[in-house]
Amino acid sequence: MTSKAVPKALRIALRGDSILTNPRFNKGTAFPAPERKTFGLTGRLPYRVNTLEEQCKRAYDQLKIRDTPIRKNTFLQSMKDQNWVLYYALIRRHLKELIPIIYTPTQGEAIANYSHLFRRSEGLYLTYANEDTMEEDFLEQTRGRNLQLFVVSDAEAILGIGDQGVGGIGIATAKSALYTLVGGIHPAEALSITLDVGTDNEELLKDDLYVGWPHTRVRGEDYDRFVDKFVQLVRKYYPHSLLHFEDFGVNNAKRLLDFYRGQHAVFNDDVQGTGAVALAAVMSAVGVTKSRLADQRFVIYGAGSAGLGIARQLRQGMTTLDNVSSEQANKAFYLLDRHGLVKQSLDASFIRKGQEEFARPDSEWDGVPTDGNGEVGLLEVVKKVKPTVLIGCSTKKGVFTEEVIKEMAKHVERPLIMPLSNPGRLAEVDPKDANEWTEGRALMASGSPFPPTKQPNGREYIISECNNALIYPGLGFGTMITQAKSMTDTMIIAGTRRLAALSPALRDPDLPILPDFADAPEVNYEVAVAVAEQAIEEGVAGVDWKKEDAKEHIKHAQWIPVYQDFIYDSNGVR
Numbered sequence: 381m382t383s384k385a386v387p388k389a390l391r392i393a394l395r396g397d398s399i400l401t402n403p404r405f406n407k408g409t410a411f412p413a414p415e416r417k418t419f420g421l422t423g424r425l426p427y428r429v430n431t432l433e434e435q436c437k438r439a440y441d442q443l444k445i446r447d448t449p450i451r452k453n454t455f456l457q458s459m460k461d462q463n464w465v466l467y468y469a470l471i472r473r474h475l476k477e478l479i480p481i482i483y484t485p486t487q488g489e490a491i492a493n494y495s496h497l498f499r500r501s502e503g504l505y506l507t508y509a510n511e512d513t514m515e516e517d518f519l520e521q522t523r524g525r526n527l528q529l530f531v532v533s534d535a536e537a538i539l540g541i542g543d544q545g546v547g548g549i550g551i552a553t554a555k556s557a558l559y560t561l562v563g564g565i566h567p568a569e570a571l572s573i574t575l576d577v578g579t580d581n582e583e584l585l586k587d588d589l590y591v592g593w594p595h596t597r598v599r600g601e602d603y604d605r606f607v608d609k610f611v612q613l614v615r616k617y618y619p620h621s622l623l624h625f626e627d628f629g630v631n632n633a634k635r636l637l638d639f640y641r642g643q644h645a646v647f648n649d650d651v652q653g654t655g656a657v658a659l660a661a662v663m664s665a666v667g668v669t670k671s672r673l674a675d676q677r678f679v680i681y682g683a684g685s686a687g688l689g690i691a692r693q694l695r696q697g698m699t700t701l702d703n704v705s706s707e708q709a710n711k712a713f714y715l716l717d718r719h720g721l722v723k724q725s726l727d728a729s730f731i732r733k734g735q736e737e738f739a740r741p742d743s744e745w746d747g748v749p750t751d752g753n754g755e756v757g758l759l760e761v762v763k764k765v766k767p768t769v770l771i772g773c774s775t776k777k778g779v780f781t782e783e784v785i786k787e788m789a790k791h792v793e794r795p796l797i798m799p800l801s802n803p804g805r806l807a808e809v810d811p812k813d814a815n816e817w818t819e820g821r822a823l824m825a826s827g828s829p830f831p832p833t834k835q836p837n838g839r840e841y842i843i844s845e846c847n848n849a850l851i852y853p854g855l856g857f858g859t860m861i862t863q864a865k866s867m868t869d870t871m872i873i874a875g876t877r878r879l880a881a882l883s884p885a886l887r888d889p890d891l892p893i894l895p896d897f898a899d900a901p902e903v904n905y906e907v908a909v910a911v912a913e914q915a916i917e918e919g920v921a922g923v924d925w926k927k928e929d930a931k932e933h934i935k936h937a938q939w940i941p942v943y944q945d946f947i948y949d950s951n952g953v954r
């Protein structure tokens with residue numbers, strides 16, 4: 381990565397409109413008079429030179445008059461297409477307010493309406509119908525670029541709203557934007573990609589304006605070959621990059637991660653990022669209740685990519701931090717999915733790969749009431765298990781009912797309740813209700829932002845956002861800066877421990893269990909440092925600097941949204 385903390389003058393080979401229409405270089409009215417002269421911009425811009433601060437103020441005023449989140453999202457998207465520094469500087473100044481606009485939930489809405497809102501290309505579209513020209517298409521966009529990061533989605537399971545076809549490019553761009561915003565990755569060093577392998581979303585297929593490949597989803601060997609062709613291109617041309625998988629379907633997410641982990645530095649955010657942030661939240665809650673991870677009983681409702689990723693990460697936390705065996709740790713988990721409790725006697729076709737490790741023995745459930753199909757439901761599980769931690773990643777709105785929450789709270793002084801499904805309208809419980817039903821005793825964290833609740837003592841309780849965006853930019857940055865050949869489990873644990881240590885609740889149990897999103901840049905910096913130190917310590921790093929230098933290296937390499945001076949040079953960047 382190049383060093384950017386104190387921006388030096390940049391040599392560029394563009395002039396006139398080609399600068400003004402290039403979001404990487406455009407400064408709009410902030411071009412100072414000498415640069416206007418050098419680059420042929422004097423007559424192309426109004427007289428007055430603005431500071432970045434003034435531009436942010438004007439942009440914020442313009443943003444405020446957009447009256448719906450989706451209009452604000454479209455406005456910001458168009459600003460990103462015009463001027464990167466201004467876009468990132470504006471959002472940095474209003475982080476908490478604007479992250480929900482450029483990320484979940486509003487970006488979900490933008491993705492669902494992608495074909496109707498479409499204005500211009502924003503990444504690399506690799507389409508199954510064009511498989512033959514994939515390498516050429518890839519090189520057209522990547523040749524000569526210093527890319528460090530590829531964020532890719534096949535859009536089968538977007539942000540809790542399912543298969544969105546080609547609109548999936550929108551999750552790749554949003555995740556890339558957060559890498560820059562809170563992780564400090566140079567926006568020119570990241571590429572967002574969608575693998576358009578069709579869609580099974582009937583509405584999109586029926587839509588005349590759909591801009592993706594209008595075909596049902598390609599699956600099986602053809603799908604694997606297509607994905608592999610893409611991964612091998614990344615490996616061939618960018619062997620030291622990080623490949624981030626986002627929102628792949630449940631049958632592919634973990635499978636592809638396992639398959640490629642040994643070949644390249646790959647990361648699946650829904651599996652690993654979500655697991656890491658959830659583990660940090662639980663570690664923090666365990667600090668509040670002065671217990672151990674290994675003492676908890678976990679009920680996880682929705683055992684898909686996120687649910688299973690969380691279970692595995694919690695298990696790893698238990699084995700690494702509390703020294704219990706994997707077998708022992710497995711006994712702490714009770715997973716539920718569409719067929720109720722995952723128990724050993726369930727029809728094999730109902731047990732997804734990975735769930736079997738956590739399947740409960742049937743003998744344990746003798747005498748417990750079941751529904752007509754012999755399935756054990758959530759309330760019965762809570763009654764029997766008396767969980768200390770209840771996690772939802774099912775998109776089943778409201779499934780943590782009053783009866784379920786009250787039952788849990790009967791047995792546990794400080795129940796930890798985490799409705800992680802996005803968007804907020806699909807949360808398993810509204811934190812306000814969970815707070816009321818537990819007389820304010822619950823510790824809580826949610827996947828999407830929720831307003832604070834009121835405690836019986838009159839204090840506000842802030843609902844932490846337990847969203848992978850609090851950690852993945854740091855996990856990624858720490859991996860990239862060290863050119864690690866893989867992102868190992870121990871690197872993830874190191875980042876998670878650092879995040880957990882920053883929990884406000886460790887100072888005061890009435891404070892949130894995770895740091896505030898407004899602090900996401902500082903938090904991710906700390907995570908990146910911990911990950912880089914671990915990569916160097918365990919010998920997977922490809923750099924020759926020492927662990928002690930990680931802080932400085934990372935600080936120095938982080939991109940910040942400020943304008944650089946420009947010098948014209950016909951051999952410069954373009």
Ligand SMILES: NC(=O)C1=CN([C@@H]2O[C@H](COP(=O)(O)OP(=O)(O)OC[C@H]3O[C@@H](n4cnc5c(N)ncnc54)[C@H](O)[C@@H]3O)[C@@H](O)[C@H]2O)C=CC1
Pocket residue numbers: 537538539540541629630649650654657681682683684685686687716717718719772773774775776800801802803806826827828846847848849
């Ligand atoms: N807070 C965060 O950082 C993250 C939140 N999520 C959210 O978690 C949710 C799930 O995401 P993924 O795990 O990627 O999806 P997924 O499709 O892999 O998993 C969902 C699981 O829930 C199960 N499920 C669906 N309806 C159910 C029902 N009525 N009863 C019981 N089980 C049911 C499915 O069978 C599946 O196993 C989404 O809302 C997603 O936005 C996902 C990743 C990160």
Ligand SMILES: CC(=O)C(=O)O
Pocket residue numbers: 484538539540627649650802847848849
């Ligand atoms: C946050 C995230 O990655 C998801 O909802 O899929």
Ligand SMILES: [Mg+2]
Pocket residue numbers: 539626627649650
């Ligand atoms: Mg995701």
